[in-house]
Amino acid sequence: MLPEIGHFALILSLFFALALSFVPILGYIKKHKVLMAYSTPLTHVTSLLVLFSFIILSYSFAVDDFSVLYVSQHSNSLLPFVFKLSAVWGGHEGSLLLWVLILCGWSSAVAYKGKTLPEDIRALVLATLGIVTTGFLAFLLFTSSPFVRLLPDMPAEGADLNPLLQDVGLIIHPPMLYMGYVGFSVAFAFAIAALISGNLNSSWARWARPWTSVSWAFLTLGIGLGSWWAYYELGWGGWWFWDPVENASFMPWLAGTALIHSLAVTEKRGVFKSWTVLLAIFTFSLSLLGTFLVRSGVLTSVHAFAADPTRGVFILVLLFLFVGGSLLLYAMRAADVKSDVSFGITGREAGLLINNIVLVTLTLTVLLGTLFPLLFDALDMGKVSVGAPYFNSVFSPIALVLMLVMAIGPLLKWNRTKLDILIKQLIFPCILACVLTGITLIWQKFEWITLVSLFVAYWVLLLTLIDWASKLGNVGSSWWQRAKKLPRNYYGMLIAHLGMAVSLIGILFVSVQSQEEMVRMAPNDSVTLSGYEFVFNGVSQVQGPNYVADRANISIFKDGQQVASLAPEKRVYQARTQMMTEASIDAGLFRDLYLSLGEQLEGDTWGLRVHVKPFVRWIWLGGILMMIGGFLSAMDKRYRKVAGATI
Amino acid sequence: MHPVRKKRLVTISAILVIIGAAVGLMLYALQQNINLFYSPSQVAEGEAPNNVMLRVGGMVVDGSVKRDPKSLAVQFQVTDFAHKVTIEYKGILPDLFREGQGIVAQGKLNQDKVLIAQEVLAKHDEKYMPPEITEALENAKKKED
Numbered sequence: 176m177l178p179e180i181g182h183f184a185l186i187l188s189l190f191f192a193l194a195l196s197f198v199p200i201l202g203y204i205k206k207h208k209v210l211m212a213y214s215t216p217l218t219h220v221t222s223l224l225v226l227f228s229f230i231i232l233s234y235s236f237a238v239d240d241f242s243v244l245y246v247s248q249h250s251n252s253l254l255p256f257v258f259k260l261s262a263v264w265g266g267h268e269g270s271l272l273l274w275v276l277i278l279c280g281w282s283s284a285v286a287y288k289g290k291t292l293p294e295d296i297r298a299l300v301l302a303t304l305g306i307v308t309t310g311f312l313a314f315l316l317f318t319s320s321p322f323v324r325l326l327p328d329m330p331a332e333g334a335d336l337n338p339l340l341q342d343v344g345l346i347i348h349p350p351m352l353y354m355g356y357v358g359f360s361v362a363f364a365f366a367i368a369a370l371i372s373g374n375l376n377s378s379w380a381r382w383a384r385p386w387t388s389v390s391w392a393f394l395t396l397g398i399g400l401g402s403w404w405a406y407y408e409l410g411w412g413g414w415w416f417w418d419p420v421e422n423a424s425f426m427p428w429l430a431g432t433a434l435i436h437s438l439a440v441t442e443k444r445g446v447f448k449s450w451t452v453l454l455a456i457f458t459f460s461l462s463l464l465g466t467f468l469v470r471s472g473v474l475t476s477v478h479a480f481a482a483d484p485t486r487g488v489f490i491l492v493l494l495f496l497f498v499g500g501s502l503l504l505y506a507m508r509a510a511d512v513k514s515d516v517s518f519g520i521t522g523r524e525a526g527l528l529i530n531n532i533v534l535v536t537l538t539l540t541v542l543l544g545t546l547f548p549l550l551f552d553a554l555d556m557g558k559v560s561v562g563a564p565y566f567n568s569v570f571s572p573i574a575l576v577l578m579l580v581m582a583i584g585p586l587l588k589w590n591r592t593k594l595d596i597l598i599k600q601l602i603f604p605c606i607l608a609c610v611l612t613g614i615t616l617i618w619q620k621f622e623w624i625t626l627v628s629l630f631v632a633y634w635v636l637l638l639t640l641i642d643w644a645s646k647l648g649n650v651g652s653s654w655w656q657r658a659k660k661l662p663r664n665y666y667g668m669l670i671a672h673l674g675m676a677v678s679l680i681g682i683l684f685v686s687v688q689s690q691e692e693m694v695r696m697a698p699n700d701s702v703t704l705s706g707y708e709f710v711f712n713g714v715s716q717v718q719g720p721n722y723v724a725d726r727a728n729i730s731i732f733k734d735g736q737q738v739a740s741l742a743p744e745k746r747v748y749q750a751r752t753q754m755m756t757e758a759s760i761d762a763g764l765f766r767d768l769y770l771s772l773g774e775q776l777e778g779d780t781w782g783l784r785v786h787v788k789p790f791v792r793w794i795w796l797g798g799i800l801m802m803i804g805g806f807l808s809a810m811d812k813r814y815r816k817v818a819g820a821t822i
Numbered sequence: 823m824h825p826v827r828k829k830r831l832v833t834i835s836a837i838l839v840i841i842g843a844a845v846g847l848m849l850y851a852l853q854q855n856i857n858l859f860y861s862p863s864q865v866a867e868g869e870a871p872n873n874v875m876l877r878v879g880g881m882v883v884d885g886s887v888k889r890d891p892k893s894l895a896v897q898f899q900v901t902d903f904a905h906k907v908t909i910e911y912k913g914i915l916p917d918l919f920r921e922g923q924g925i926v927a928q929g930k931l932n933q934d935k936v937l938i939a940q941e942v943l944a945k946h947d948e949k950y951m952p953p954e955i956t957e958a959l960e961n962a963k964k965k966e967d
Binding site for chain 2 (some may be wrong): 410431515532536540543544547548551557558559560562563565568569573691695745752754755756771773774776777782783784809
């Protein structure tokens with residue numbers, strides 16, 4: 176009975192979402208205050224209904240109700256309880272429900288926080304979000320309802336969750352990713368509201384900015400978690416594969432990064448207005464495109480669940496409606512928008528312009544590489560795959576330009592900068608970065624491109640810190656008080672930029688200095704890599720809650736001292752008799768020792784994959800810093816007064 | 823020409839030149855780095871070039887997996903049930919690699935049309951079949967009929 180109630184709640188929510196898409200807009204057209212005011216309660220009711228059906232689905236998982244098709248496909252009574260709950264989004268239908276739930280969460284947050292917004296803007300924003308919700312609820316209900324029953328022949332046991340997904344990282348990775356992805360819908364909705372109302376002054380940028388920063392921070396976290404998960408769970412020791420689905424989340428991130436920066440210019444200086452609006456549309460479109468790529472199964476990928484053509488077509492139509500509709504609106508209205516200030520080529524505006532151009536170029540690079548196989552296939556030219564070398568060779572040099580702009584940009588003043596002062600500011604950190612690069616060079620050899628990148632990373636670190644110090648260094652009150660007085664927005668930028676530099680250092684060291692070997696090991700065999708000696712002590716059998724594992728034992732020595740003992744496993748999950756590699760990692764700030772077990776070759780001889788990965792943690796550490804930066808800048812005091820006061 | 827228009831013209835042409843260069847570079851890089859997929863039949867019929875990075879996929883032939891007793895080198899065959907291709911690989915095979923399973927290998931063909939693989943991919947779900955392989959199997963079947 177319960178699943179039917181959940182299904183019914185979902186259907187009901189579709190109707191409320193539909194009402195939310197029309198009533199406030201009707202109110203806006205008729206200038207009818209009451210109709211516009213319906214936007215808030217309608218949003219909340221829709222959200223509550225979706226939340227309710229989500230809880231029911233979770234409950235069905237918790238009590239092993241295998242009469243529900245989706246539960247029987249993705250859960251198993253032996254599954255540990257937490258994984259039963261995370262199995263809710265372990266497949267297509269549930270993860271889509273989560274998508275809608277998070278969209279509703281964002282809408283309700285806007286409705287709640289947006290009390291200070293002008294009535295008409297709030298109505299338009301919520302209605303836009305309502306339209307998106309309607310689209311996805313319809314998609315969910317018509318093509319992929321998670322409440323379909325398997326009656327009367329209900330199975331006694333479920334098929335189990337894919338063992339790869341039975342992992343803590345995967346419990347939180349999808350929700351965080353969706354928080355980011357879907358959060359960009361808020362910036363999108365503000366952009367649409369601004370276009371419809373023609374009210375394109377800088378206040379819309381101020382409203383949209385904190386929402387965008389928060390979504391961006393979540394997306395950063397989600398991508399970071401995904402990369403970390405792939406690193407320890409897939410057993411290849413890689414942290415980024417340029418997999419189409421990784422790209423699908425990376426493109427909105429790149430565009431979102433551009434959006435954050437152009438919103439800053441639009442808010443502070445009133446320039447780039449129509450560009451910022453376009454970028455907001457573009458960013459959310461990429462989120463939708465990402466959803467399409469992942470959900471339609473058109474791309475061969477780790478994440479492709481089941482490929483179902485009707486779903487693909489449905490979501491493609493949605494994509495065209497949303498993107499096409501908003502671009503049409505943009506084409507009709509953007510011509511009225513004029514930026515009222517001009518700026519010089521030495522100003523911060525110009526720096527941010529370059530930032531935007533580079534970021535959009537990067538986005539397009541990834542987009543081309545991701546869609547190329549589809550294009551090729553559609554033209555009947557054969558099946559191709561675009562390899563990581565394409566992305567690495569095109570992406571890296573452009574990203575380096577971005578890092579350079581990032582080093583100098585924050586030092587520029589609005590409108591125009593005195594070049595002689597700027598050069599003075601740049602020279603000292605430049606020399607220091609050269610010295611640091613030189614020191615690193617003594618330690619290890621690099622190619623020139625890596626050296627340049629490393630120099631840039633050091634330079635960014637130094638310039639960012641020196642810029643902060645210079646803001647504290649003046650006479651007067653103590654530095655601590657000064658440090659506290661600086662706006663959170665500034666700290667957000669500072670920390671996020673530091674995070675970029677930290678990640679870049681991690682990426683450079685990992686890419687250049689990683690040592691990897693695949694070896695054949697019998698008991699007491701050993702292999703030496705980067706000064707570490709790995710001794711293979713043999714394999715034993717272990718019983719887990721829902722799997723049996725062969726667990727290898729490896730002792731690791733450095734200079735005759737034992738530094739670690741690792742136990743990589745090869746698991747066989749009973750429900751699906753699916754094999755899985757469980758890597759074992761000795762993590763450290765400056766190096767990871769990474770082992771994963773290959774197959775049993777004969778008797779007690781096994782294949783073993785041995786990695787020594789310097790600085791790999793820095794990649795995710797940088798990601799965490801960026802995330803903190805995003806949240807901090809959204810918490811700036813300015814936004815608390817947000818208010819329609821400026822209108 | 824009006825100075826404002828002239829300025830605009832210069833800006834727009836500059837942007838176009840930059841975009842053109844960027845797209846050119848991307849396409850060049852793409853050309854170097856795309857890997858075409860070939861079915862075992864296509865390899866057998868000589869459609870696949872030697873010494874070029876490409877992908878071959880099919881079902882692993884039962885009983886074809888041979889391991890070198892001293893190293894991680896392994897040799898096996900894949901088939902689309904019309905033709906077979908021999909693949910040589912040195913390293914650890916993915917978890918889901920087994921006889922009768924669909925796999926995709928990336929590497930270069932040598933003189934004897936043996937694929938020297940750098941990477942062997944099997945997908946993460948045992949029910950999942952790479953679409954390339956499904957299509958290759960269907961094509962091979964059609965030819966037989």
